[in-house]
Amino acid sequence: MAAGARRGGCAIAKVEGLDSDLLAAYERYVNGSMARLMRFMGVDVYEVEAHGAEVRTSDGSTYLDMGGYGVFFHGHSHPKVVAAVREQAGRLALSTRLLPNREQVLLCARLAESLPGDLEYTFLCNSGTEAVEAALKLARMATGRTGVVATEGAFHGKTFGSLSATGKEMYRTPFAPLVPGFTHVRYGDADAVAQVVGPHTAAVIVEPIQGEGGVNVPPPDYLPRLREICDRAGALLVVDEVQTGVGRTGRMWAIEESGVVPDIVTSGKSLGGGVVPIGAMTARRDVFRPFDENPLIHTSTFGGNPLASAAGVAALEAIEEEGLLERARELSALAFARAEAVRREFPEAVADVRGRGLLIGIEFVDEGVGGAVIAGLLARKVICVHSLNHPRVMRLMPPAVARPEQVETAFEALAEAVREAARMLA
Numbered sequence: 058m059a060a061g062a063r064r065g066g067c068a069i070a071k072v073e074g075l076d077s078d079l080l081a082a083y084e085r086y087v088n089g090s091m092a093r094l095m096r097f098m099g100v101d102v103y104e105v106e107a108h109g110a111e112v113r114t115s116d117g118s119t120y121l122d123m124g125g126y127g128v129f130f131h132g133h134s135h136p137k138v139v140a141a142v143r144e145q146a147g148r149l150a151l152s153t154r155l156l157p158n159r160e161q162v163l164l165c166a167r168l169a170e171s172l173p174g175d176l177e178y179t180f181l182c183n184s185g186t187e188a189v190e191a192a193l194k195l196a197r198m199a200t201g202r203t204g205v206v207a208t209e210g211a212f213h214g215k216t217f218g219s220l221s222a223t224g225k226e227m228y229r230t231p232f233a234p235l236v237p238g239f240t241h242v243r244y245g246d247a248d249a250v251a252q253v254v255g256p257h258t259a260a261v262i263v264e265p266i267q268g269e270g271g272v273n274v275p276p277p278d279y280l281p282r283l284r285e286i287c288d289r290a291g292a293l294l295v296v297d298e299v300q301t302g303v304g305r306t307g308r309m310w311a312i313e314e315s316g317v318v319p320d321i322v323t324s325g326k327s328l329g330g331g332v333v334p335i336g337a338m339t340a341r342r343d344v345f346r347p348f349d350e351n352p353l354i355h356t357s358t359f360g361g362n363p364l365a366s367a368a369g370v371a372a373l374e375a376i377e378e379e380g381l382l383e384r385a386r387e388l389s390a391l392a393f394a395r396a397e398a399v400r401r402e403f404p405e406a407v408a409d410v411r412g413r414g415l416l417i418g419i420e421f422v423d424e425g426v427g428g429a430v431i432a433g434l435l436a437r438k439v440i441c442v443h444s445l446n447h448p449r450v451m452r453l454m455p456p457a458v459a460r461p462e463q464v465e466t467a468f469e470a471l472a473e474a475v476r477e478a479a480r481m482l483a
């Protein structure tokens with residue numbers, strides 16, 4: 058209990074351990090198991106401030122952030138995004154919702170400009186999972202059908218609709234029954250999709266590269282073939298770019314590589330410029346019609362708020378003004394060369410290196426090695442993340458604003474951490 062607090066009262070003076078041992082307070086008030094896991098990983102500091110690829114912690118150390126679950130394409134505290142958010146927060150942070158706001162319209166227009174084809178109408182929300190929920194509901198309304206084909210290992214979020222599309226039983230089973238009508242097939246296998254798509258299929262939903270599934274890059278003809286299969290069956294193609302979108306793969310959108318125009322694209326994560334949470338669902342003109350005709354059928358109090366929209370506009374503009382896609386591609390070449398060198402040096406520990414742009418997956422021979430390497434990196438003050446649906450695969454997701462020497466430092470630390478883990482394995 059907080060010292061000085063009265064239950065039901067408001068005289069909360071001090072939370073025990075907040076300054077001296079944050080993890081103890083975390084364990085008590087946030088989540089015990091998570092706190093114990095962080096302790097197990099050797100975490101005894103907390104994050105205080107972050108700029109670019111650097112995070113400063115409570116003990117005054119600096120960590121290199123090569124993780125961030127795909128949120129920090131612009132790095133932390135990007136000056137343009139922060140300035141836009143500051144200005145907006147002091148003027149009009151949230152919307153009356155009866156009057157339109159300029160920032161929402163501008164962000165939707167910028168998304169329409171940057172996405173291919175007639176992907177033109179955007180529903181803004183506050184997270185990736187909400188964007189997927191909107192896509193699934195729109196797909197039902199636009200087609201009058203209820204079936205959805207998703208893929209094994211997919212990650213689309215953890216609210217009921219998106220969890221129904223997510224392809225990992227561990228997250229799904231405790232919440233069954235989920236939304237009916239979902240079928241999961243092997244990722245990257247267009248024939249498997251063709252076999253299950255039918256007259257009841259409203260949508261096929263896929264990531265252009267599975268992120269949480271372990272950085273799985275499909276064959277080049279995968280999306281074009283899914284496009285054909287959907288067209289033949291009258292089903293919609295929903296591409297979830299929450300993780301891959303807004304620069305992460307070295308292109309603004311990962312779908313650009315395939316030349317395919319999906320019916321619906323979802324985005325989030327980096328769209329907030331690493332400063333504000335946001336989600337977006339963009340649909341082709343005809344597909345969006347049911348939401349257009351009934352604008353109150355699917356709403357969100359905070360969706361399209363001026364604060365997040367201003368961050369989104371600044372994030373998209375910064376990519377263009379600062380040449381962040383080119384920088385991402387240059388850093389990518391360096392990162393993949395270093396990752397390959399680590400794989401060649403430690404074949405007994407590293408099974409594969411794969412990905413695109415600044416989404417770099419390193420698959421270890423077993424989960425234990427992966428965990429040890431992440432802990433080893435953390436001990437060397439480098440942050441990276443595992444993959445939720447494939448814990449053997451570690452992801453390095455450097456920001457496009459990282460300096461080449463920061464990426465070099467991260468890979469030196471990786472080589473040391475793998476060496477250490479390989480020694481343990483021997």
Ligand code: PLP
Pocket residue numbers: 126184185186187189212213214215264268269297298299300301325326
């Ligand atoms: N879709 C994809 C492809 C994701 O990678 C994620 C999150 O990792 C989501 C959806 C869910 O996004 P959020 O965690 O913002 O709800």
